[in-house]
Amino acid sequence: MELHVVINGRKDLAEQLYQQLREAIATGRLSAGAQLPPSRLLAEQLGISRKTVSxxxxxxxYEGLLIGKIGRGTFVNAWAPQPDRVQTATDLACAANLGKWAALPSPMGHPAREELLRYEFIGGATTRHQFPQDEWRRCTQDALRRIAQNSGFYSQPEGVPALRDAIAGHIAFSRGVKCGARDIVVTNGAQQALDLLARVVLEPGSMVxxxxxxxxxxxxxxxxxGARVASVAVDEQGLQVDQIPDGTRLIYVTPSHQFPLGMPMSQARREALLDRAIALGAIIIEDDYDSxxxxxxxxxDSLQSMDTRGVVTYVGTFSKTLSPELRLGYAVLPPAIYGAVLKAKQLTDQHSAxxxxxxLAKFISEGYLLKHIRRCHGVYAGRRERILQRLAGDLSPWFEAVPxxxxxxxxxxxxVPVNIPLLMERARQxxxxxxxxxxxxxxxxxxxxxxxxxxxxxxxDIDPALDKVRDILLQIG
Structure with a gap:
């Protein structure tokens, strides 16, 4: 890779080179420890004499900005002067907006791999040892061959046709969703689907x-x-539809497995929610994240399968069925907003990788996904049952499970009152x-x-981990 230096004309060549290298070091563009090209190579690249470079x-x-290492070359000195002070957030005209973003909490952030503990009850993480490595490797090799045949062109913003077709078949079979490939936009996880929907439905001040x-x-x-978010209480039947305020433009729900409590939304509430959305002219986002x-x-049934008026957007993800690192999700869109969401996707990132x-298209079409889900289902069912037994047993003085x-x-x-922060701190130890x-x-x-x-x-690991939790609870009262 060539060092970016621009020489204009034939005057003051040494001064031009000196000023540009000094500025590159001072601004950090040439970082401490970076190796410079040999003098002969840089001279050839710039069309100047080697003596000028040397x-x-x-x-x-001499000024301490560079250091020569015998037999290795010339490097930026690690002790070179630091760059001048750069603008901080408070210096900028957008300081208030930056502060708004900085203030957003991150309660769902996963720890770095090196920070994971021996026993992890973190939500949203999949079982590592069940990932179908061999099947996925074969599908990836097939994908590489397909890409080699199509190299040089961007793909469609809505996603690869084979994947959209596979998703449509999968969710129709497993969740009763009524859709075809033409209704689906592939996204970088469910979170991007939410972002795209918010972009096209909301304006500053809109009610969610x-x-x-x-x-x-x-x-x-x-x-x-910039939206105003109205908090709507849930009970054993799910979202309390009668509390949705007038003027609401977007309704976000998790009807199949309410997050985080877990109860499903009743049939009566689903029907009431659809009626309320139609009356408001609102779009419903049905986040079906792990059902x-x-x-x-x-x-x-999915809420989308009950929708006869085109007000429900069904959002799904493969982060929970395969791996969070895959970062593939999708949205099944009503006709009224499909074009706008597609344009937003194109402007955001052109298309997903x-x-x-x-x-994934091959993985689904070959039946590997359903096989993987069935295998994981048995594993998760056993883990769930063991946790429920412990919550109903020796942990029952302190906790009860939500059905x-x-x-x-x-x-x-x-x-009973439990000092949760203290429990978490002692558990981490x-x-x-x-x-x-x-x-x-x-x-x-x-x-x-x-x-x-x-x-x-x-x-x-569940019993040893919960034994430790029980012992801590006994200690802290």
Missing amino acids: DTYATLT AMEDPGYSPARQLFVAM EFRYEGRPT TLPQWA TVAGFHLAALCK VEVGLYPLDVFFHDKPVRSGLILGFGAIETL
Whole structure:
């Protein structure tokens, strides 16, 4: 790679080179420890004499900006003068807006891999040892061959046709969603789907209604867009539809497995929600994030399958079924907003990466996804059952489980006052990762407790981990 230096004319060549190298070092463009090209090579690149380059290197070395290492070359001195003070956030005209973004909390952030504990009850993480490495490798190799045949062109913003077709078939079979490939936009995870929908539906000051407690990243996204978020309480039947305020433009719900409490929305509430959205002229976002894993009772239809007026956007993700690092999701869009969302997707990132799209399309079409879900279902069912047994057993003096029939996390509510921050701190000292429930409440009365994810923790680790939790609870009273 050539060093970016521009020589104008044939006058003051050494001075031009000196000033540009000095500025590159002072501004940090040439960082401490960076190696400069040999004097002969740089002279050839710039069309000047080697002596001019050598003399410039010598001057900068004398000034302490460069250092020569015998047999290795010339490097920027690690002790070179630091760049001049750059603008801070408070110096900028957009300081208030930057402060707004900086103030947004991150309650759903996953720790770095090196920060993970021995026993992790974190939500949203999948089982590592069940990932179908061999099948995924074969699908990825097939994807590489397809990309080689199509190289040199951008793909479609709505996603690879084969993947959209595979998704349509999969969610029609597993969730009863009524759609075709033409209704689907592939996104970088469900979070981008929410972002695109917010961009086209909301304006500063628009009203969004969402569950409380609810999915905090969605709330933060809507607030960042300048929306007003109305917190709507939930009960054992789900969202209390009669509390959705007039003027609401967007309604965000998790009807199949309410996040974070876990109960499904009743049929009556679903019907009432559809009627309310139609009356308001609102769009509903149905976030169906992990309902592929169902353990009890009859499957419930998706809210989208009940929609006859085109007001429901069904959002799904493969982060929960395969891996969060895959970053592939999708939105099934009503006709009225499809074109706008597609344009927003194109302007945002042109299209999602095609390599994982082609791989996932084959993975689904070959039946690997359903096979993987069935395999994980058995694993998660066993983990869920063991946690429920412990919550009903020796942990019952402190916690009770919220009834839930799907997903791979559950909520445990405090039956007596428990110092959750202290419990979490003591648990971390013995390599147990616990996570609080109260961070997902916004306006409504906060219920204290834990959200227990059982995707990341191994089955044989559950009892040793919960033994430690019980012992800590006994210690702290």
